[in-house]
Amino acid sequence: MPYVNIKVTREGVTAEQKARLIQGATELLRDVLGKNPATTVVVIDEVDTDNWGIGGETVTVRRGRGQ
Amino acid sequence: MPYVNIKVTREGVTAEQKARLIQGATELLRDVLGKNPATTVVVIDEVDTDNWGIGGETVTVRRGRGQ
Amino acid sequence: MPYVNIKVTREGVTAEQKARLIQGATELLRDVLGKNPATTVVVIDEVDTDNWGIGGETVTVRRGRGQ
Amino acid sequence: MPYVNIKVTREGVTAEQKARLIQGATELLRDVLGKNPATTVVVIDEVDTDNWGIGGETVTVRRGRGQ
Amino acid sequence: MPYVNIKVTREGVTAEQKARLIQGATELLRDVLGKNPATTVVVIDEVDTDNWGIGGETVTVRRGRGQ
Amino acid sequence: MPYVNIKVTREGVTAEQKARLIQGATELLRDVLGKNPATTVVVIDEVDTDNWGIGGETVTVRRGRGQ
Numbered sequence: 515m516p517y518v519n520i521k522v523t524r525e526g527v528t529a530e531q532k533a534r535l536i537q538g539a540t541e542l543l544r545d546v547l548g549k550n551p552a553t554t555v556v557v558i559d560e561v562d563t564d565n566w567g568i569g570g571e572t573v574t575v576r577r578g579r580g581q
Numbered sequence: 582m583p584y585v586n587i588k589v590t591r592e593g594v595t596a597e598q599k600a601r602l603i604q605g606a607t608e609l610l611r612d613v614l615g616k617n618p619a620t621t622v623v624v625i626d627e628v629d630t631d632n633w634g635i636g637g638e639t640v641t642v643r644r645g646r647g648q
Numbered sequence: 649m650p651y652v653n654i655k656v657t658r659e660g661v662t663a664e665q666k667a668r669l670i671q672g673a674t675e676l677l678r679d680v681l682g683k684n685p686a687t688t689v690v691v692i693d694e695v696d697t698d699n700w701g702i703g704g705e706t707v708t709v710r711r712g713r714g715q
Numbered sequence: 716m717p718y719v720n721i722k723v724t725r726e727g728v729t730a731e732q733k734a735r736l737i738q739g740a741t742e743l744l745r746d747v748l749g750k751n752p753a754t755t756v757v758v759i760d761e762v763d764t765d766n767w768g769i770g771g772e773t774v775t776v777r778r779g780r781g782q
Numbered sequence: 783m784p785y786v787n788i789k790v791t792r793e794g795v796t797a798e799q800k801a802r803l804i805q806g807a808t809e810l811l812r813d814v815l816g817k818n819p820a821t822t823v824v825v826i827d828e829v830d831t832d833n834w835g836i837g838g839e840t841v842t843v844r845r846g847r848g849q
Numbered sequence: 850m851p852y853v854n855i856k857v858t859r860e861g862v863t864a865e866q867k868a869r870l871i872q873g874a875t876e877l878l879r880d881v882l883g884k885n886p887a888t889t890v891v892v893i894d895e896v897d898t899d900n901w902g903i904g905g906e907t908v909t910v911r912r913g914r915g916q
Contacts, residue, residue, distance in 0.1 A: 515836055517651060517689060518807075521758060521785040522815060529631045529641070531814050536634030538810040539786075546802045547790060553836065555651060555689060556634035557588060564730045567737030567757035568783055568821065574730070582702055584852055584890060585673075588651040589681060596765045596775070598680050603768030605676040606652075613668045614656060620702065622852060622890060623768035624722060635649055635687065655892060663832045663842070670835030690835035691789060698864045701871030701891035708864070716903055718785060718823060722852040723882060735881045740853075743873040747866050748857060754903065756785060756823060769850055769888065797899045797909070804902030824902035825856060 515553045516543045523573055524560035532558055582620045583610045590640055591627035599625055649687045650677045657707050658694035666692055716754045717744045724774055725761035733759055783821045784811045791841055792828035800826055850888045851878045858908055859895035867893055 518539045536556045543549040563573035585606045603623045610616040630640035652673045670690045677683040697707035719740045737757045744750040764774040786807045804824045811817040831841040853874045871891045878884040898908035 515689065515791065515834070515841070517691065517789040519787040519789075520811075521787075522811070522817070523783065527815065529639070532631050533634075533639050533642070534814045535810065536639055537637050538814065539807065540634065540637035542803065542806040542810065543788075543790070546799050546806065547795065549790070551637045552635075553687065554635070554637070555649065557628055557651065558632040558634075559628075560632070561758055561760075564733050565759040565761070566783070567734075567741065567759075568753075568755070570738045570741035570752045570755070572730070572734050572737055573783070575734070582657065582700070582707070582890065584655040584892065586653045586655075587677075588653075589677070589683070590649065594681065596773070599765050600768075600773050600776070601680045602676065603773055604771050605680065606673065607768065607771035609669065609672040609676065610654070610656070613665050613672065614661065616656070618771045619769075620888065621769070621771070622850065624762055624852065625766040625768075626762075627766070633649070640649070663840070666832050667835075667840050667843070670840055671838045674835065674838035685838045686836075688836070688838070691829055692833040692835075693829075694833070695892055695894075698867050699893040699895070701868075701875065701893075702887075702889070704872045704875035704886045704889070706864070706868050706871055709868070716823065716858065716901070716908070718825065718856040720854045720856075721878070722854075723878070723884070724850065728882065732881050736877065739877040739881065740874065743870065743877065744855075744857070747869045747873065748862065750857070754821065756783065758785065767850070774850070797907070800899050801902075801907050801910070804907055805905050808902065808905035819905045820903075822903070822905070825896055826900040826902075827896075828900070 516549050518543070518556045519559065520556065521559045521561055523563050523566050525563065527560060583616050585610070585623045586626065587623065588626045588628055590630050590633050592630065594627060650683050652677070652690045653693065654690065655693045655695055657697050657700050659697065661694060717750050719744070719755070719757045720760065721757065722760045722762055724764050724767050726764065728761060784817050786811070786824045787827065788824065789827045789829055791831050791834050793831065795828060851884050853878070853891045854894065855891065856894045856896055858898050858901050860898065862895060
């Protein structure tokens with residue numbers, strides 16, 4: 515019954531990588547807390563680099579500096 | 582003043598269905614808790630089936646099996 | 649498979665009212681989008697009035713004025 | 716280390732405005748709570764007007780009436 | 783820079799289990815997407831069983847039936 | 850109509866500081882995007898240090914090392 519939300523920047527995450535994130539998060543909840551995978555929900559949000567900030571500036575600006 | 586967030590898979594939800602979800606959630610908060618509809622906010626997130634997981638796999642994979 | 653999050657101020661919501669919110673939100677998703685109630689998740693967050701703001705001030709302050 | 720999520724309707728928010736929101740929210744957490752800007756995360760969600768409801772109706776409908 | 787939110791029912795999760803969830807989610811993002819653990823944030827929300835619904839009823843009611 | 854959610858660790862945030870966060874976030878949305886303060890909602894979540902992770906470990910552990 516757990517609900518997991520993963521937010522990452524939208525920078526070419528593949529369908530195969532998303533599938534691995536969903537499988538891995540579901541197994542983590544099963545292994546640590548014994549939660550039933552059948553009712554574990556995982557939602558991945560991809561966020562544009564203009565819309566994600568850290569250190570007071572957008573990721574777009576940071577990527578432009580090579581960070 | 583309540584805030585309601587509804588997350589569903591992005592599978593052709595129409596504008597009319599969204600309007601019904603917003604009206605229904607607002608009425609639910611009014612009927613159960615007496616909340617003022619004028620300040621009740623409802624936000625609907627549509628999530629790609631690649632980005633939604635249940636049972637450790639993506640909805641895309643489940644839909645491919647006819648589930 | 650939908651996920652619904654309802655946020656309200658913590659002002660004496662009863663277990664019976666919470667049960668009605670959960671039942672009502674689940675039925676809304678079934679009626680409007682045909683979603684399966686068995687996998688519809690509803691999470692209610694109760695937020696202290698000091699921690700909820702509208703109009704630039706806390707609900708605590710508004711309640712103190714009788715609003 | 717704080718996390719700030721800002722949700723607004725998707726109505727032409729520019730990259731420059733997003734940068735100002737991120738900078739402003741980061742400074743607010745530093746000024747009020749002394750939080751380190753280097754680890755303050757801000758995520759902006761833009762929501763279609765069909766998907767945002769207030770007063771029991773979508774913002775699309777309200778905008779159509781000039782509100 | 784990823785942000786992970788894990789919601790589970792409040793049913794005696796220990797500090798050691800929380801630490802394992804945080805470590806595991808951080809490693810998952812590093813392994814699948816190459817994300818830097820130093821800036822990966824994980825937030826765990828524990829939700830009262832009265833406030834969590836599935837199948838249209840609260841977890842409290844389900845637990846009372848032995849589910 | 851914007852919705853702002855601020856998550857910080859639960860480490861003695863005062864009611865006065867919460868009021869300043871709410872006022873500041875509301876003014877930010879007004880100044881940058883011209884949003885109406887009357888319908889701007891701000892919700893502050895305080896998260897236990899056991900439940901907040903960064904760098905793969907809990908804030909409790911980091912605070913224990915003086916970080």
